[in-house]
Amino acid sequence: MRAAILTVGSEITTGRIADTNAQWVSGRLLGIGITTGLMLSVDDVGEDIAAALRTALSWGELVWVTGGMGPTADDITVSTLAGALGLSMVEDPGTASRVKEWYSRRGTPPSRESLRQAQVPAGARVFANPVGSAPGLIVEAGGRTVVMLPGVPAEMKALAEGFILPALAGRGIPTETRIFKMAGVPESVVDARVRDVWKGLGPGETLALQIESGEVFLRAKVSGPDGARAAARMGELEAALRARLGPDLYATGDETLEGAVVARLKAMNSTLATAESVTGGMLASRIVAVPGASGVFVGGLVAYGEGEKTRMLGVPGELIASHGAVSPETASAMASAARKVTGADWVVATTGYAGPGGATERGATERGATERGATERDPVGTVYLALEGPGVATVERRWFRGERNTVRTYAVTHALEILRRGLGS
């Protein structure tokens, strides 16, 4: 079964937002073994919707439409699609009574527009929206399956997860997918280590490498006519990949790097603090984004301006003067000092040159205090990351190519990975 995804709305065709609905849908369809052959986006204009639907129907046995299903007069997707499919519109009693009830609770009669949401193509399966008013629809017509969902992402996802994807689950090729997550190890190293697994892949099996903010994700997929065999084969692949990736692997699912670090600290009943220069609060922010981080994260210091490493952290001015603000010595001293100030068990410290430096950077001629010392040995993009904990004191040097915020983002990822390894996870 191949799919075509059609998203309707001027917010997409005018470039106001990226089409994250189509991205989400294609990813989820792939998870149940349905490949997306075509994605289409058009404005809320009747003839454009109808023409796009005709194109979509010619591409895939499944056509998944989102958007243009609200209560206002310009939300014409459902009636337009019904017309294009040669179906009349009928009232769905369930939706009509939900709309009336919603209004009666507010003491007003339902508007004509709101009742339009109860009009559905004849023969449609109707699914009540758990977080909004527009229902989800599945229409079978002319050998094609057409899904129609509202465009509000939370409503679309709730309907898709609750009803549509389960209803379609048996229609795709049985597919197993798994993601293997690493950080701090170069893509080329991962590539070389799993080369033999790659070469041993059979039909319907893929491995794909992806880099994201300094992390390396390896995505495995096995699909075939037999679900049990696909699951067994994925088990074999996972064992082979785990053997080759070893402790570089920090997760095989939804877990994030910062989530893995917080979980490990919690299990160890240990606390963490941060001392940041080049990353400017981004490291603390990424840790705090993990629910429950407050159980282990004590706090952080952002010693950004000149003199602050001394004033806020108590790093001796002479140490900075003799080794430089961007040096292994300063990074280590920041970690030690922050450990004293906060009393945390573990501290990660960052210092480096983020630029401006990249060609795409606005204000590229400005150079702030942290850039003044950049040298041929330590050019822009150089970062020192120090870790201090019970019986542990290390410092590592990294160099990242890219503009200011790329360097900062990569530095945060590598700092988290150094912490994860230091924690023995």
Place this chain on the structure above:
Amino acid sequence: MRAAILTVGSEITTGRIADTNAQWVSGRLLGIGITTGLMLSVDDVGEDIAAALRTALSWGELVWVTGGMGPTADDITVSTLAGALGLSMVEDPGTASRVKEWYSRRGTPPSRESLRQAQVPAGARVFANPVGSAPGLIVEAGGRTVVMLPGVPAEMKALAEGFILPALAGRGIPTETRIFKMAGVPESVVDARVRDVWKGLGPGETLALQIESGEVFLRAKVSGPDGARAAARMGELEAALRARLGPDLYATGDETLEGAVVARLKAMNSTLATAESVTGGMLASRIVAVPGASGVFVGGLVAYGEGEKTRMLGVPGELIASHGAVSPETASAMASAARKVTGADWVVATTGYAGPGGATERGATERGATERGATERDPVGTVYLALEGPGVATVERRWFRGERNTVRTYAVTHALEILRRGLGS
């Protein structure tokens, strides 16, 4: 002139990334008066590319294609498009010599694959890629204009800004666009204030309201056959909007809220520090993201764990015990204390309850230290923002709906806006 945008690549159709290239292109085309009627995405499969091109050609006088133009064997977009347009392929001498030069500098002969990038449709205008190897192409065929660009965003944008958009600039309807940026003022208030301007809009004129991370953007567009008249009319609209939006307006262009704050501090020759609890480093990080921030940003403290507001900042434990960690008194005390610790002229402090609380939050049953005190009066989503500076000491309460990171993001935006107003900008 109407456009169809075709993006090629399995990273889009499998949902690995959102199609931000199509978003960017449609926004830029709108800026030169060209409306996008259709967006299409397909995998790097010859027959799919050809079929999508035929669909695109039937929709728009301009077809803009990105992706599938690299040096590898599966990058077949250009030859496929040439075939579909009935054009033969010829070698472009300029591209061929650039490829050969690139390889000779590395001491190796160019591979056959790399030389494929010099093969272009006969009659194409060829534009050298300033940041990569695949050139940009404009082909005129059968009354249609087809643009072909590589899919790497930096390469696509460099070619588009440098050559393609200027070449197309005269072809659209003359259009003026302007964005009016505000923060800390509700969308409904902006809506009411500009209602009369909205009602006075003529044909070809639009105003659109958009909310983004707690900011409110008002986008104005004037298009018409006469460029000078459109510019004059935009001038009138800008004057009318400025009169109604007053000091709530922080920028009318690319400037960000944090950029406006940094620029204002620089102009005042003043320094800034942050004291964060609920925002956990995100406020500092957003300020540090501005190039040149080191000239004004001294540093920050993230006092996240229980007791850290006392230990790191010296906020009296009794004050916290009697008023609560999330209270106007604690927010003010954090700002005062951080001003003493850092010596900065201005300090912004944040404290609040971010949740978990939203239904979509993973780990929703966990409640960290900052959530323990949430009450009916101060439910999850409540944030206190304090500002202290020369002769200024204020504290404001806000409440934001949403999951953990939404609350934090909104809190950062509002903290920056309170700072901007405090600076008198």
